[in-house]
Amino acid sequence: MTPFKLTEELLIQITELIDAQSEHALIDLMKEVHFADVAEIANELSEEQATYLIKLLDSDKTSDVLTELDEDVREAILNNLSSKEIAEELEELDTDDAADIVGELPKEIIQEVISEIEDKEHARNIVDLLRYDENSAGGLMAKELVKVNENWTVLRCVKEMRAQAENVTRVHSIYVVDDEEKLKGRLSLKDLLTTSTTNPIKNVYIPKVDSVNVNEKPEEVAKIMSKYDLEAIPVVDEIGRLVGRITIDDIVDVIREEAEKDYQLAAGISQDVEADDSIWILTRARLPWLFLGLLGGLGAAAIMGGFEEMISKHAILFFFTPLIAAMAGNVGVQSSAIIVQGLANDDLKGSIGNRLVKEMLLALL
Structure with a gap:
């Protein structure tokens, strides 16, 4: 894959297409461009041009673009979007990224934006994340994860995992909880595939799992994940209940x-x-x-x-x-x-x- 390079000629071509409102040509041009590269382009455009580009492209791409934009550019674009348009972008994002964007919105429109989100569970998760200090593990975590109950059989576990995985962009680990949602351990995919379907998960899971408290500082989370080479780490509350997970891409930003x-x-x-x-x-x-x-x-x-x-x-x-x-x-x-x-x-x-x-x-x- 050839690395993307924003040349002056390409930027001029894009601005001309935007000014001429050549929608089809612009969509074709941006179709294969990665969202991070689209953000790089938008950072170089005027406020009106960047807003036009965001409104033109599909939300499944522009939602990720918003997370990569410079803060001042993102703020300007969000100011030009309606509450419904912002909500459509948020629905395509993981809860941690969505909460970060909502946290940047003016307080007077946050409630309106949240109410426009059609997926009410997604909206509740975003609101839940807004309760945490941004300089904590709780403010860094996402709610999307795959968890299973220790009392389930392997067969039920697989069915539940399939349903949960639809809402998770990338499955790093499978966490095991008890009836009170307290973190008990993690589940090895190999053990899951090689054991009997009638076997309870409590006989299969690995009880040792590294976790962090919701109030832990991001710097400490980064040290733990770096020390143990973790791609993701579960986050628990004060009584040990599993409330979210932090992935390596979030930690890279912290580092x-x-x-x-x-x-x-x-x-x-x-x-x-x-x-x-x-x-x-x-x-x-x-x-x-x-x-x-x-x-x-x-x-x-x-x-x-x-x-x-x-x-x-x-x-x-x-x-x-x-x-x-x-x-x-x-x-x-x-x-x-x-x-x-x-x-x-x-x-x-x-x-x-x-x-x-x-x-x-x-x-x-």
Whole structure:
């Protein structure tokens, strides 16, 4: 498969088709384009053009496009869609993605959009997810999963799985629960296929299964899934009931966001910012560390002032000042990178004081 590349010629062709409202030609052109690539195209269009494109294409594609758009572009498009049109897009999405989009809508239209969703169970699941903090496993999870009761026979289990799988985009695991919906374990597909159809699931399932609480931080979920190489992990509430699952694609987003934050922190930026943020926001994010750098510079100048007489007698020493400053800056960048990496990986050992002393000794060397 050849990687998609948005060329200037293609973008011009698409904008011309949109401006001419050549629906059939535009549909044919976009038919084989992946939804992530459609989102890339929409990000480069004007608000009116992007909205026209979203309204023109089928919801089964544009719903995924909405999840890939830049936040400001998605917000602009949603503002141009009716509540019914938004609801149609949400019905094509998994509950976690749908809840993310609903959470971005103005509060005054959320109820109206939810009421327009024809699949009432899907609507209830979206509303349920909105209760959780977005910075938690509950805010990250999806409600779609395949679960079976430990008291079912293998035959009934297979029938129930077929019915449930229709609403699940990808089946990563089969979870086993008791009559109170508490997570008991997971079911191996191999064991399911090789055991008698009359055998109860309680005699077949694997009782050991990794899970996370709904209030767990996404960063901790990412560490668990990375450590145990999991494609999906079940989410349980405070009393152990199975309430959802988190898949690897959601965790990839978390890892990317954390990497961006760590990179910005290592560069001396105190909050998460984007290149297109306002000058005030960018300045506010950079100013604290720049101010500390200014204090450090003033301190260095004061120290050098103590050697003014020596420098005046041996002027050649002055030419080494840029070298010393550059070396100090490089050491600082290296130290901050190591510290930030350690914080991100949670592998810093010992106290912060000991770590600072160690880095100072390294700087002196």
